[in-house]
Amino acid sequence: MNPGTALAVSGPAGNTPQAGADLLRIVRINEEIKTVVRVAFKINIMALNAIFLAKRAGTAALGFGVLSNELRIFSQDLRESMDVLTSLIHGCVNDVSLVLQDSRHTRLLRQAVAQSSDQRLNRVLMAKDAENERHVEHLGSLRKQLGRALDDAARLVELGGVLAKSAKIEAAYGQTFAAALTQVSADFDGVVEEIRSSLESLRRSTFFRGN
Template sequence: MSAALLPAVAAKPSGAAADLLRIVTINEQIKRVVGVSFKINIMALNAIFLAKRAGTAALGFGVLSNELRVFSRDLRNCMEALTGLIHDCVNEVSISLRNGRQDRLLAEVGQAGAAAALLGRVLQQRAAERDGHVRRLAALRRQLKRALDDAFQMVELGGVLAKSAKIEAAYGQSFAPSLAQVSGEFDGIVEEIRGSLEALRRSPFFAAH
């Protein structure tokens, strides 16, 4: 292999730097969803207490509040799993970036000396390794997208629970205004999470993959 061909082996663009920025953005959004899920848990505990005070008139509201508490726990667990996938993606992209820099340096060295043939073989081997990282990242990308889709479906269910709580609040007699306020807050927060996850599903990180 001639020295002139060495850069072609090392210069295959991967968009790794852009991917890294997109992954960081996704991770920040996931952190925000986790924070909001903690808020739902606290609100649900307060709602359960309020439903107990309201007595039999708010039994349905109490049941739904407990379900929303379970939802917040399941959502946190789901987000933790997503965070694990994000870390794996960051690792693969970081390796690709580091290897790309090293390959460019090797190619530049090869142009200057008689070791071009040897370096060419080294770069070919590294190119095969790079392709392996690309395949692993593609698999992680698909896993992350599926996990986001699952989380979105979970939040859709959370939205149904929140809207059902709004209906049940109307039967709370003298506690109805307080129950309605709490259920409205539930609904607003779940919609906020839904919007965040919908935006993540449209991330350029998943485009054309």
Template sequence: MADCNSGAVDRAADLHAIVRIGDAIRGVVDTARAVNLAALNAMLSSRRGGGNIVGFRVATSELRGVSTRLMDDMEDLTVLVSGMVNEVALRQRKRRNQAYFGRVQDGQARITDLLADIAGKQGGEVERLSHQLRQRRRELGLKTIRALRLCDQGQALSRSALIEAAYGGESAPVLKQVAEQLALSIRSVADTLDDVRGELEKEAS
């Protein structure tokens, strides 16, 4: 009975970990959307600064591209996580069925062969789903690493925007503030994705 409870706790922890990853990804999407909007506002503001701040405009335009790609990547991750949640739930159901048929088999010898066959099939399904879940975790890990590389690019661009903001004349204080906000947002996305990667590594160990 203790083993059964321990397995239930492990499976619940598995599901909770995936849900936490899903929540983190939704947070990244929200922040990436904010980066996109802030970069657009920065581009519009920089037009008032004239030709001196072309570099700022270029950097913020590139940041918009980074944030758009991040949102696309997070959409892929959301689909993956949704599939993982379904697979974990299905695997739990198959495990419960397998345990049930095992208990019935112990209690009624005359239908042992039939139940053993059913229990074996449930076990095979559990193994297949576990393998599929491991593959999805690997894929999620690779996509997270790719998104982190985008964040590195975004951080470099936000630093460039901060440098270029100094050439904005009267607009320089506003442009500097926008560039700092963009840098903070990208850093927030990177931190969240680092947490996701840590969660995946913890689950893999």
């Protein structure tokens, strides 16, 4: 256990300020995840169109067709990755809410202990402190899982970036379709950059610097 964590939970003020700020950070993370999900859907549609375009271009765009298909798979993987993040975010909201509730109840129990000579209440407070600690530790574990899931998503986006850049190269071999394929591949590159930027913003969130 992190001694700082115990102090924050069991101290007179509890760790309400951090939990309150965490809730705000979680809301922002969730908004960013929703943005990535929207973009992932967009890539899926773009990839489908690109596959049809490549078919029309025939043998000159065989490589482009393969890459478009890979980008479509990438968009589905990205969606699954965001589902994992969303589920972890919901878990974090639950844990932060428990920590907030713990904080209030612990404060009131501590006041009752200070005013009463009933030793059993002290034991209730100690049990409550132990429960609070478990909630904080569980939140810490979810925070780490969320960080790891974001790292996984970032690696996935790197792959998406490579696919988009490869599509740009393949577009050059598209003969009469080259201009259209180049435009599509540039669009791919743009949306992958958009996702990369969203994920970087998520990874910088101070939420991951908490306990």
